[in-house]
Amino acid sequence: MTKSDAPTLREIASTFRFAGWFSFWFQLVLAIVSSVILLFASVSIRNPTANNPGTGVGVVLTICGIAILGFNMFWSLTKYVAIGRRLNAEPVARPKKSEAIQVIRIGLTASLIGTLVALLGTQTIVGLLAAKALSQGVGGFINVDPSKFIQPIDVFVVQASANVVLAQFVAISTSLWLLNKMGKQ
Template sequence: MTKADSPTLREIASTFRLTGWISFWVQLVLTVISSAILLFASISNRSPTTSPGTSVGVVLTVCGIGVLGFNMFWAIARYVSIGRRLDGVPETRPKKAEAIQTLRMGLIASLIGTLLALLGAEAIVGLLFGKAVSQGVAGFVNTDPAKFIQPLDILVVQASINVILAQFCAISASLWLLNKMSRQ
C-alpha cells in the first residue's frame, strides 16, 4: 500500500464527496424555500406603493440566492469531483494546493453571498423598524395601511435569514474540508 492509497486519502476522498452532497442538498432546500417565500411575497404584494427599503432588501437577498446557485454548483462540480478524483488513478488525483484553492474559492463565494443576504436583511429590518416606530408614536394616528407591518414583511425577513443560513452551511462545509485537508 502506497501513501497515495492510504486510508487517510480514502477518508479525505469520502469526506469530500459526502460533504459536497450534504452541502448541496441543504443549500438547495433552503434556496427553494427562500425563493418560494420571495415569489409569494412579490405576487401577494398588491400595494401600489412599494417601500424602497423592501425593494433593496429583496434585490440583495435575490443576489444572495444567485450566489447560492454558484455554491450549489461548486459543491457538486468541485467538492464531489475532487473526492472522486482522489479515489481514482494516481495520475488524475488533484494536488493538495488545487484542493485548497478550490475550498478557498468556495469560502469567498459563500462570504460574498452572506454579505449580500445580511445587507438585504438589514435593509428589510430597517424598514420594519421605521414602520414600528411610526405606529408607536404617541398622539400619531396612522391611517395608511402601507405603513403598518404586514405578515408578508416578516416572511421576507425569513427568506433573508434562510439565505444566510444556507451560506453558513456552505462556509461550514468548506471549513470542514479545509480542516480535513490540513490534517493530511
C-alpha cells in the first residue's frame, strides 16, 4: 500500500464519528428492546425462578450484558465521536495514534466481556428451555404440570438475550473496523 492509498486524517475523523454514532444508536435500540422484553417477562411471570432456578441466572447475566452495553454506548459517544472531532481540530489538540488505538482496545475489551456474559446468559436460558422440552414428553402426555411447558414468554427471554449478543457483536465490529482504519494510516 502506498502513502497515497492510506486514508486521510479527515477520512479517519469521519470514520470515527460515523462509527461512534452508528454503534451508539444500534446498541441503544437493541438494549431498549431487550430491556422492555425482560421487563415484560418479569411482569408476566409471577415467580420465574420457582420452576427453573437457572432462568434467574440467565436473566441476570442478560441484564449484566445490557449494563455492559450501557458502558459501550457511553464509550462510543464520549470516546469514538470525540476522537473524530479532535482529529479535525488544530494539530496540538489532535490525539496521538497510540491514544486512539488504546481507546479502541478498551472498547473492544468491554464488548468482548459483554459478549461472553450475554452468551452465558443465552446458553443458560436455552439449556433450561431444552430441559423443559425434553421433560414435556410426547405431546405433553407424560408431564401434566403446565408450569413445566415452554411458554411464549420463555422464547421472548431468549430473544432479549440474543439481541444483547447482536448489539455486542456490532460494538466489536465497530472497534475492529476502527482499528483497521487506524492500521492503514
